[in-house]
Amino acid sequence: QAVTLPFAHGAQVDPVRLYVHRPPDEAEDGRPGQGDGPDRRFVVEVEMSRLGRIQFDGLVTREAKRFDLIVRTALPLSPEIRQDIAGIFAECAQLTGIKGSVGFQAGRGFVDLPPAGGGGTRLSV
Numbered sequence: 364q365a366v367t368l369p370f371a372h373g374a375q376v377d378p379v380r381l382y383v384h385r386p387p388d389e390a391e392d393g394r395p396g397q398g399d400g401p402d403r404r405f406v407v408e409v410e411m412s413r414l415g416r417i418q419f420d421g422l423v424t425r426e427a428k429r430f431d432l433i434v435r436t437a438l439p440l441s442p443e444i445r446q447d448i449a450g451i452f453a454e455c456a457q458l459t460g461i462k463g464s465v466g467f468q469a470g471r472g473f474v475d476l477p478p479a480g481g482g483g484t485r486l487s488v
Contacts, residue, residue: 401425
């Protein structure tokens with residue numbers, strides 16, 4: 364399921380794209396289907412004025428209380444920005460009791476997101 368959301372910062376409003384992978388057997392209302400798995404994949408994509416295109420590609424495993432995140436950019440993030448993101452991730456993990464990791468990818472292919480409203484399309488790398 365793909366959705367474009369408005370993101371207001373100052374006087375400017377920019378689009379943020381959100382994709383949540385819904386297992387094929389999950390009901391439209393979000394209730395589990397017969398073979399519903401506990402894993403959820405999502406991608407949040409935003410275009411930043413200084414950093415360019417950024418994708419936050421996450422996988423949440425409910426049973427294991429695990430959250431893994433990849434921050435994908437065209438150019439490498441500075442060590443300070445990577446350190447800040449890793450620190451926020453670690454602090455949130457400690458507060459919530461969730462395990463996981465954060466990784467950074469630069470210069471590799473971005474995940475192709477389906478257009479907003481294209482509910483049944485899968486993520487492709």
